[in-house]
Amino acid sequence: MNQLNKLLHQELRLAIMSYLSAVDWADFNKLLEITQATKGNLSVQIKKLQEANYIDVKKSFKNNYPLTQCKITKKGQEALDQYVKDLKELLNI
Amino acid sequence: MNQLNKLLHQELRLAIMSYLSAVDWADFNKLLEITQATKGNLSVQIKKLQEANYIDVKKSFKNNYPLTQCKITKKGQEALDQYVKDLKELLNI
Protein backbone atom coordinates (compact mmCIF):
# COMPACT_ATOMS: atom_id res chain seq x y z
CA MET A 1 0.00 0.00 0.00
CA ASN A 2 1.37 3.39 -1.04
CA GLN A 3 1.36 5.54 2.11
CA LEU A 4 -0.76 8.60 1.52
CA ASN A 5 0.83 11.96 2.25
CA LYS A 6 -0.42 12.72 5.77
CA LEU A 7 -0.18 16.45 5.42
CA LEU A 8 -2.44 16.34 2.40
CA HIS A 9 -4.77 13.62 3.64
CA GLN A 10 -6.74 16.05 5.75
CA GLU A 11 -9.89 17.62 4.49
CA LEU A 12 -9.17 21.28 5.10
CA ARG A 13 -5.56 21.20 3.93
CA LEU A 14 -6.63 19.21 0.90
CA ALA A 15 -9.35 21.71 0.09
CA ILE A 16 -6.89 24.58 0.40
CA MET A 17 -4.34 22.88 -1.80
CA SER A 18 -6.88 21.79 -4.36
CA TYR A 19 -8.19 25.32 -4.64
CA LEU A 20 -4.73 26.87 -4.77
CA SER A 21 -3.71 24.49 -7.52
CA ALA A 22 -6.34 26.07 -9.72
CA VAL A 23 -5.71 29.74 -9.00
CA ASP A 24 -2.80 32.11 -8.60
CA TRP A 25 -2.83 33.88 -5.24
CA ALA A 26 -5.75 33.48 -2.86
CA ASP A 27 -6.30 35.50 0.29
CA PHE A 28 -7.39 34.35 3.72
CA ASN A 29 -10.98 35.42 3.27
CA LYS A 30 -11.32 33.68 -0.05
CA LEU A 31 -10.06 30.48 1.53
CA LEU A 32 -12.45 30.97 4.43
CA GLU A 33 -15.29 31.31 1.97
CA ILE A 34 -14.53 28.32 -0.20
CA THR A 35 -13.68 25.97 2.67
CA GLN A 36 -16.28 27.13 5.21
CA ALA A 37 -13.64 26.57 7.87
CA THR A 38 -13.26 28.57 11.06
CA LYS A 39 -10.58 31.24 11.09
CA GLY A 40 -8.58 29.47 13.78
CA ASN A 41 -8.53 26.20 11.92
CA LEU A 42 -7.67 27.89 8.65
CA SER A 43 -4.85 29.81 10.27
CA VAL A 44 -3.36 26.64 11.75
CA GLN A 45 -3.57 24.65 8.54
CA ILE A 46 -2.13 27.46 6.42
CA LYS A 47 0.83 27.55 8.78
CA LYS A 48 1.36 23.81 8.45
CA LEU A 49 1.29 23.97 4.69
CA GLN A 50 3.67 26.89 4.78
CA GLU A 51 6.07 25.08 7.09
CA ALA A 52 6.15 22.20 4.65
CA ASN A 53 6.85 24.67 1.84
CA TYR A 54 3.72 23.55 0.07
CA ILE A 55 2.51 27.14 -0.11
CA ASP A 56 4.02 30.61 -0.06
CA VAL A 57 2.40 33.05 2.32
CA LYS A 58 2.63 36.77 1.74
CA LYS A 59 1.54 39.15 4.45
CA SER A 60 0.77 42.78 3.73
CA PHE A 61 -1.90 45.41 4.27
CA LYS A 62 -4.87 46.31 2.13
CA ASN A 63 -7.11 49.26 2.99
CA ASN A 64 -5.30 49.41 6.31
CA TYR A 65 -6.26 45.82 7.16
CA PRO A 66 -3.89 42.89 7.33
CA LEU A 67 -3.94 40.74 4.23
CA THR A 68 -2.64 37.18 4.06
CA GLN A 69 -2.20 35.72 0.61
CA CYS A 70 -1.32 32.17 -0.31
CA LYS A 71 0.05 30.54 -3.41
CA ILE A 72 0.90 26.91 -4.04
CA THR A 73 4.59 26.18 -4.57
CA LYS A 74 6.13 23.83 -7.09
CA LYS A 75 6.87 21.43 -4.28
CA GLY A 76 3.28 21.68 -3.09
CA GLN A 77 1.89 21.06 -6.54
CA GLU A 78 4.09 18.03 -6.99
CA ALA A 79 3.06 16.65 -3.62
CA LEU A 80 -0.59 17.16 -4.50
CA ASP A 81 -0.16 15.44 -7.84
CA GLN A 82 1.50 12.49 -6.18
CA TYR A 83 -1.20 12.36 -3.52
CA VAL A 84 -3.93 12.26 -6.15
CA LYS A 85 -2.05 9.53 -7.97
CA ASP A 86 -1.71 7.45 -4.81
CA LEU A 87 -5.33 7.97 -3.95
CA LYS A 88 -6.48 6.90 -7.37
CA GLU A 89 -4.42 3.77 -7.05
CA LEU A 90 -5.82 3.02 -3.63
CA LEU A 91 -9.38 3.53 -4.79
CA ASN A 92 -8.94 1.98 -8.23
CA ILE A 93 -10.28 5.03 -9.98
CA MET B 1 -17.56 22.23 0.25
CA ASN B 2 -19.05 18.74 0.50
CA GLN B 3 -17.96 17.34 3.86
CA LEU B 4 -16.01 14.16 3.34
CA ASN B 5 -17.16 11.11 5.28
CA LYS B 6 -14.84 11.13 8.29
CA LEU B 7 -15.05 7.43 8.89
CA LEU B 8 -13.85 6.76 5.38
CA HIS B 9 -11.35 9.60 5.16
CA GLN B 10 -8.72 7.65 7.06
CA GLU B 11 -6.09 5.72 5.28
CA LEU B 12 -6.45 2.32 6.89
CA ARG B 13 -10.23 2.26 6.92
CA LEU B 14 -10.26 3.48 3.33
CA ALA B 15 -7.82 0.76 2.30
CA ILE B 16 -9.95 -1.88 4.03
CA MET B 17 -13.11 -0.63 2.38
CA SER B 18 -11.55 -0.24 -1.02
CA TYR B 19 -10.26 -3.78 -0.88
CA LEU B 20 -13.52 -5.19 0.42
CA SER B 21 -15.45 -3.46 -2.32
CA ALA B 22 -13.56 -5.60 -4.81
CA VAL B 23 -13.78 -8.99 -3.14
CA ASP B 24 -16.34 -11.12 -1.31
CA TRP B 25 -15.20 -12.08 2.19
CA ALA B 26 -11.69 -11.25 3.36
CA ASP B 27 -10.10 -12.54 6.53
CA PHE B 28 -8.08 -10.66 9.12
CA ASN B 29 -4.75 -11.92 7.81
CA LYS B 30 -5.54 -10.98 4.25
CA LEU B 31 -6.37 -7.46 5.38
CA LEU B 32 -3.16 -7.35 7.43
CA GLU B 33 -1.23 -8.35 4.36
CA ILE B 34 -2.74 -5.92 1.91
CA THR B 35 -2.75 -2.96 4.29
CA GLN B 36 0.56 -3.59 6.09
CA ALA B 37 -1.13 -2.35 9.24
CA THR B 38 -0.42 -3.54 12.76
CA LYS B 39 -2.85 -6.05 14.21
CA GLY B 40 -3.98 -3.66 16.90
CA ASN B 41 -4.74 -0.90 14.47
CA LEU B 42 -6.52 -3.26 12.11
CA SER B 43 -8.61 -4.66 14.93
CA VAL B 44 -9.68 -1.19 16.03
CA GLN B 45 -10.55 0.01 12.55
CA ILE B 46 -12.48 -3.15 11.70
CA LYS B 47 -14.54 -2.61 14.81
CA LYS B 48 -15.30 0.98 13.84
CA LEU B 49 -16.39 -0.04 10.37
CA GLN B 50 -18.52 -2.78 11.86
CA GLU B 51 -20.14 -0.41 14.35
CA ALA B 52 -21.09 1.85 11.46
CA ASN B 53 -22.53 -1.17 9.65
CA TYR B 54 -20.15 -0.58 6.80
CA ILE B 55 -18.93 -4.16 7.05
CA ASP B 56 -20.20 -7.48 8.35
CA VAL B 57 -17.83 -9.39 10.60
CA LYS B 58 -18.09 -13.15 10.96
CA LYS B 59 -16.09 -14.92 13.66
CA SER B 60 -15.44 -18.63 13.53
CA PHE B 61 -12.63 -21.16 13.78
CA LYS B 62 -10.44 -22.62 11.11
CA ASN B 63 -7.92 -25.35 11.88
CA ASN B 64 -8.53 -24.69 15.55
CA TYR B 65 -7.56 -21.04 15.22
CA PRO B 66 -9.92 -18.08 15.44
CA LEU B 67 -10.91 -16.68 12.09
CA THR B 68 -12.32 -13.23 11.53
CA GLN B 69 -13.87 -12.54 8.18
CA CYS B 70 -15.15 -9.26 6.80
CA LYS B 71 -17.48 -8.29 4.01
CA ILE B 72 -18.63 -4.89 2.88
CA THR B 73 -22.32 -4.15 3.38
CA LYS B 74 -24.66 -2.39 1.00
CA LYS B 75 -24.58 0.63 3.29
CA GLY B 76 -20.79 0.53 3.31
CA GLN B 77 -20.58 0.29 -0.45
CA GLU B 78 -22.94 3.22 -0.85
CA ALA B 79 -20.95 5.29 1.61
CA LEU B 80 -17.75 4.46 -0.22
CA ASP B 81 -19.26 5.40 -3.55
CA GLN B 82 -20.43 8.71 -2.17
CA TYR B 83 -17.04 9.34 -0.59
CA VAL B 84 -15.28 8.76 -3.91
CA LYS B 85 -17.73 11.05 -5.61
CA ASP B 86 -17.15 13.82 -3.05
CA LEU B 87 -13.42 13.37 -3.28
CA LYS B 88 -13.44 13.59 -7.04
CA GLU B 89 -15.40 16.79 -6.80
CA LEU B 90 -13.04 18.25 -4.24
CA LEU B 91 -10.00 17.36 -6.31
CA ASN B 92 -11.54 18.10 -9.70
CA ILE B 93 -10.69 14.69 -11.02
Add this chain to the structure above:
DNA sequence: TTTATTTGGTTTATTTAATAAACTAGTTTA
Protein backbone atom coordinates in the same frame (compact mmCIF):
# COMPACT_ATOMS: atom_id res chain seq x y z
C1' DT C 1 -14.80 61.23 21.74
C1' DT C 2 -14.93 57.30 23.98
C1' DT C 3 -17.43 53.14 23.55
C1' DA C 4 -18.88 49.42 20.67
C1' DT C 5 -18.31 46.68 16.69
C1' DT C 6 -15.92 44.73 12.84
C1' DT C 7 -11.87 43.03 10.39
C1' DG C 8 -8.36 39.86 9.92
C1' DG C 9 -6.22 37.23 11.84
C1' DT C 10 -3.21 34.19 16.01
C1' DT C 11 -2.77 31.44 20.13
C1' DT C 12 -4.24 28.28 23.47
C1' DA C 13 -6.98 24.63 25.26
C1' DT C 14 -9.94 20.82 24.60
C1' DT C 15 -11.57 16.94 22.35
C1' DT C 16 -10.98 13.28 19.34
C1' DA C 17 -8.57 9.97 16.88
C1' DA C 18 -4.59 7.16 15.41
C1' DT C 19 -1.32 4.11 16.70
C1' DA C 20 1.87 1.27 19.24
C1' DA C 21 2.58 -1.53 22.91
C1' DA C 22 1.05 -4.78 25.99
C1' DC C 23 -1.88 -8.35 26.83
C1' DT C 24 -5.08 -12.61 26.20
C1' DA C 25 -6.28 -17.13 25.04
C1' DG C 26 -5.37 -20.70 22.93
C1' DT C 27 -2.37 -23.94 19.58
C1' DT C 28 1.61 -26.17 17.83
C1' DT C 29 6.27 -27.72 17.94
C1' DA C 30 10.45 -29.44 20.05
Add this chain to the structure above:
DNA sequence: TAAACTAGTTTATTAAATAAACCAAATAAA
Protein backbone atom coordinates in the same frame (compact mmCIF):
# COMPACT_ATOMS: atom_id res chain seq x y z
C1' DT D 1 6.32 -29.04 29.35
C1' DA D 2 8.36 -25.14 27.96
C1' DA D 3 8.94 -22.16 24.11
C1' DA D 4 7.24 -20.17 20.29
C1' DC D 5 3.56 -19.08 17.33
C1' DT D 6 -1.41 -17.74 15.84
C1' DA D 7 -4.97 -14.62 15.86
C1' DG D 8 -6.51 -11.50 17.58
C1' DT D 9 -8.21 -7.52 21.69
C1' DT D 10 -7.48 -3.94 25.02
C1' DT D 11 -5.12 -0.17 26.98
C1' DA D 12 -2.10 3.70 26.99
C1' DT D 13 0.34 7.16 24.59
C1' DT D 14 1.02 10.43 21.08
C1' DA D 15 -0.49 13.40 17.72
C1' DA D 16 -3.84 15.98 15.35
C1' DA D 17 -8.10 18.51 14.57
C1' DT D 18 -10.90 21.93 16.07
C1' DA D 19 -13.23 25.38 18.78
C1' DA D 20 -12.89 28.93 21.79
C1' DA D 21 -10.62 32.71 23.45
C1' DC D 22 -7.81 36.27 22.50
C1' DC D 23 -5.43 40.39 20.10
C1' DA D 24 -4.38 44.70 17.53
C1' DA D 25 -5.92 47.83 14.68
C1' DA D 26 -9.70 50.07 12.12
C1' DT D 27 -14.20 51.89 11.67
C1' DA D 28 -18.86 53.10 13.20
C1' DA D 29 -22.07 54.73 16.50
C1' DA D 30 -23.67 57.47 20.65
